[in-house]
Amino acid sequence: MEVVLLENIKNLGKIGDIVKVRRGHGRNFLIKFGKALKASKENIDIVNKKKSELNEKNLELKKVAKKTYDIINNAKYKFAKRAKENNELYGSIKPLELSKSIEEVSKVKIKPSQIDLGKEMKKIGFYEATINLHAEIQAKIHIEVVKEEDKT
Numbered sequence: 001m002e003v004v005l006l007e008n009i010k011n012l013g014k015i016g017d018i019v020k021v022r023r024g025h026g027r028n029f030l031i032k033f034g035k036a037l038k039a040s041k042e043n044i045d046i047v048n049k050k051k052s053e054l055n056e057k058n059l060e061l062k063k064v065a066k067k068t069y070d071i072i073n074n075a076k077y078k079f080a081k082r083a084k085e086n087n088e089l090y091g092s093i094k095p096l097e098l099s100k101s102i103e104e105v106s107k108v109k110i111k112p113s114q115i116d117l118g119k120e121m122k123k124i125g126f127y128e129a130t131i132n133l134h135a136e137i138q139a140k141i142h143i144e145v146v147k148e149e150d151k152t
Helices: 023-031 041-072 095-106
Strands: 002-005 018-020 036-038 076-081 088-093 121-123 125-134 137-147
Touching: 002 023, 002 041, 023 036, 036 041, 041 095, 041 125, 041 137, 076 088, 076 095, 088 137, 121 137
Parallel strands: 076 137
Antiparallel strands: 002 018, 002 036, 088 121, 125 137
């Protein structure tokens, strides 16, 4: 399936590019969330006419992402979790929990889908995660997972 992009998308292309994507990705994500249009002559003409407007919108989104980057880049977040004797957690830390913590501590709203953990956080220790704020801006955060003290 070919689509014409309405915004810059990391690892895919820039505004106005015509790219080939899998049908499911195009239909269920790109078109559904207004990130692309099906590549037809009419849609390509529409995007070319609106390109300057789309670029301005992209610049605004980039400014907002830059402000968020300045707040959360290299920030440290600490989680106290119940753990077994071998320091393995009961469960793991997920992007949803991390996004709630970022919102509480830094007063910045981050969607769980923007968080790239790299590896699962299943043990006590230090981790690093990447936050995708914009196609061109990624912030790194540091996460410390400590053993929760028993309440006896």
